[in-house]
Amino acid sequence: MRTKQILLTLLMLLVCSSLMLAGTVSGKVTYTGTPAHQKPIDMSKEPSCAKQHATPITTETVVTGPNNALDNVVVYVSSGAPDDGQVPSQAVTFEQKGCQYIPHVLVMHTDQELKIINSDQTSHNIHPMPKVNTEWNKSQPPGTAPISAKYDKPEFISVKCNVHPWMHGEFAVLKTNHYDVSKGGGDFKLPNLPPGKYTITAWHEDYGTQTADVTITGNETKEVNFTFKAKAY
């Protein structure tokens, strides 16, 4: 009797889980060639920021790891995702700290709230430079309220602070919630993909985009790797 019950429960679990099949696409982003040397940033004109960095930080246009790993690549489902257009209710946060943008690459859904905070003791101006969305430019002195914004069209947008010309970040405005930014050695993972055909796009701010097609049939993890050709300059 007891064994029958256990078997029945197991069977039910199996049936339920097969109804909620979800695959994962994961992999690594790497580069070939020699990436441009990332230069140390001279923050001496902004002492309140300079003192926050024991050693000068470098530019973050290309962030690499061991074995030719490439970080800060936005990997996302560019077509095929069933829940395109579902705007998350929680905001994403972009922080200005030590005269740096944290994170360097920030991904958000179209129409998702973007909160920009200034944790520094200096004034910054937040100047995202979209081509498709609307451009604006706001000052944010220390201790002022977060700036709230959103973008209604998908686009990769460079962000800068005109006061501190070394500050540079990227917004990736996507129409999907299936995305990741490669990190910790170029790794990325796109979980919770129901069975279907997908196009996965990888975007790097300097090296451009690549795509790969992948089919998820059930509870499986498909490996997709991207290799970008590094630009020497």
Added chain:
Amino acid sequence: MRFIGAILFTTIPCAAILGLIFAAGFAVRAFAQEAPEVGPKPPIVIKPMESHIGNITGHAEAAKSDYRRYCAGCHGEYGDGNGENAVWLDPKPRDFTLAAFKCRSTLTGTLPTDEDLFNTIARGLTNSNMPVWNTFTKQQRADLVAYIKIFSPRWEKEKAGEPIKIPAEPPVTMDSIAHGKALFTKLECWKCHGTHGEGDGPSASTLTDSKDNPIRPYNFAAGKADSRFKCGNTNQDIYKIFMTGVDGTPMPSFADVIQPNDAWDLVHFLRTLQVNRHGKENEVLSAAHGVIPPYVDRTPAPAAAPADNKAPGGGQ
């Protein structure tokens, strides 16, 4: 007979070769479907846009010849700022396809009002090649404002922003100027404009506009008694410039961070940076022998440090 034969003998292969060339050309064209269009761009479609300035209604269609004659040379037939003179100009002519405008009474990122554009055409833009177009009638200017709207779909999808509310200007006093100076320091206007407003702050040399062209911060001290600002020359205009920002340039909007009355204090101080200008502000300043006393306030301001012992870490 022989002659006809000879003609046939030469024309048939010729025709065949021509045919082959033609066919090959056709095949290449069919194959390369996504090749960019060559040749002249199609003529611009004049959408039935309107403008409303007071009781004048402007119509885009009516400005067609004026735009071609007076504007297209710099702003381009397609409004993209790539007219034939554009390469020689600095700053570059406005790209109307972006619908981002420098002189607005509306918040950063929003469309300007028809009146803002109308005033810009009438006033011209100081320190640029955009002249004063007061030779046009008001109707012509209103028509041109409508014409500018054909270049960006934003004008069909969005309404112009709300003009910011500007409270009545308080009297110019030394206290107001001193507070303005404290704000100038605290808000770090000097990082670009320099401590004396000479456009020589530490970030000045690095500035670029949104199209990556180098751009200079405004030099308040240059110019004579009549030195002008890009977006007008009244105190209200200066108020609008820093509150709404100069879109497409490094100058941000301060509307979220300056209270309306504080903004007037900043206007009064900025006027004193125009050292050659004759005005109320410089009269008040010279009556005090050119010395702006430290401003005393609850908010920490480095300029007021000696008198303000509540500044964190700055107290004596």
